Structure formats: C-alpha cells, structure tokens
Amino acid sequence: MPPKRAADNVADGAHTKKARNDKTVEAPAVNETSARATPYDNAMNTNDADTHEEHSQGNEGSAPVDGQELLTAVVLPVAPSPKATPTHFRWRPYYSEHVLQAIRSLVRVVLPHTGLFAASVLPAKTFWSASDRLCLANTTTPVVVSLIGELTKMWFFDKQSVLQMNVSTTVRPSDTAALTGMKQLVRDHSTIKKGLPSIDITDIYASALSSDRPRGSTETVAVPFPNIFDASAGIKDKKDLPRIPSEQLAIGDLVIQEFFVNRYKIAAEGSRVRDCTRVSFEMRSITLLAPAPARWDFDDEQTVIEV
DSSP states (O other), rough: OOOOOOOOOOOOOOOSSSSSSEEOOOOOOOOOTTTTBOOOOOBBBBHHHHHHHHGGGGGGGGGOOOOHHHHSOOOOOOOBSOOOOOEEEEETTTTHHHHHHHHHHHTTBETTTTTTTTTTOOOOOOEEOOTTTTEETTOOOOOOOEEEEEEEEEEEEEETTOOEEEEEEEEEEOOOEHHHHHHHHHHHHHHHOOOOOOOOHHHEEEEEEEEEOTOOOOEEOOOOOOEEOTTTTTOOGGSSSSSOOOOGGOOOOOEEEEEEEEEEEOOOOTTOOOOEEEEEEEEEEEEEEEESSSOOOSSOEEEEEOO
C-alpha cells in the first residue's frame, strides 16, 4: 500500500485543460477469479471558503449526516448490471489490478433494494419525498449515487486548519458514461429559465453537515466526518475497511463518492419568488481507491480504457 500523505487542505482548483496522450487501449488483463464482483457494504477542500459557501446553499434544509445512521445500512454485495455498452475510463499508470477489479464491479452497479446506483445507470422512475430527497418510485428508499473519479477539491478544514461543520468533496468522474448520467440528472430535475445559473458540469460537488452537540452543552460543534474509508489495498465490505481521517485524502486521489440527491428552491434573477428548482448532492461517504502521487496534475500521463 502506498504511504499515506498529509491532506492538501487547500486545493489549487479544478483543472480544466484537455488531457494529453488520450488514446483508447484494452483494459489490463485479469484472471476470471480476480475479476469477479466482490462484496461492498454501503453500510473537503475548495479553493476558498466563498466557493464552498455558495455551493452549500443547495443543501439547505437537508438532513445532517449522522455517522451512526449511515452505518446501520445493510451489507450490499456488488452486483453489476447486465452487460451494457462499454464506457471509457481514464486510467493512470499507477493504478493497480485491484483498482481495475473495483471499477469493473462498481461502474454499472445497480442495487434497487438498497437504492444504490452507479452514476452511469441511474433509475428512470423516481419521485421527490416530502423532505425533497430523490427516492425510488413506489418506495421510501432514497437514491444513493455511486461515482468513481479523481478528487479535485475538498473542504474539511479552513485555511487556519480549523475543523469545519460544512464539509465537501468535489470529484471529476473518471468514466464518460457517469458524467453523461450526472448531467442528465441535473438537467432533468432543474428548472431551465432565463436568469438562472448555468447547469453544465464537469465535476461533482457533494457536501454534508458533520456536527454534534456534546452532552450538557447548548452549542453544536464540528466533528470529523466519520465516513471516509480506505480501499487502497482492495475493495471489500465497508465494515471490514479501515476508517481514515480526512487528512489522509489528497487532491488527485481516485475515490468512490457516494451521495444522496436533494433539491432546493431558487429565484430567477430579478425575482423574489423561489419558484425554480436546482439539485444538490449530500455526501454519504468517500472511499479511497488509489492515492495520487505527491506531485499530481490532471494532465499527467493517462490512457483511456474500455470497461
């Protein structure tokens, strides 16, 4: 396992330049046994605080993330959906074979009984609950989106290293189908109207409230986000994965970002009436798949594989 590194507490921003040396190659070969799906239990720092605060508006009224609540979820065995059109995945030379196994298991995972869906195969039939959370049709099961990508921003501490209550991660999807699916999700559930911000996206921002009120106190305090897991040695049940602090995440890491989909009201420019909607993503967990090198850049060597 690569050595742990201190977190890049202040990201240098999402990279926007086109990747060099893009070419399509076949995925590295793995034997039939190792390529089999493995069990997976479904149980930040931005450039500046202003950017984080602006995005956090989307989670107004959403339920706080409670580590205990999230970890009572049932064990979810990985069950890839039936063979679909191959998707193109951005592959780095330092990714190991177990990363390929995880990608093949999770890139199209569909588990309707638990609400878990890969970003590339989101459910068609959904509805909004009374608390404005996206749920599967005819159920009370919230949709949980699973997205594999590279960490481009995060927010757990401010520039003075003070622990934050509103935490977030921003991830750039590593496969083309996931990004297409996320764009469609945002557009399907957002009001298209003059005077509203653009909804075109390249990175996925998810935030959460990580706080607690100590016994005997009237004040709410920030607590470390509890649902960060380390699968850099291999993917398995979350209950068997070690938890790691946010300091062990760094910009460029390949991660699995899981989140709920919420919606909030917004007013068009020049209007005081919040009669338009936007979606926001509430972070449920982050799982580290492959640490990035110390000197990582989005334009570093990469190829494109079909999975």
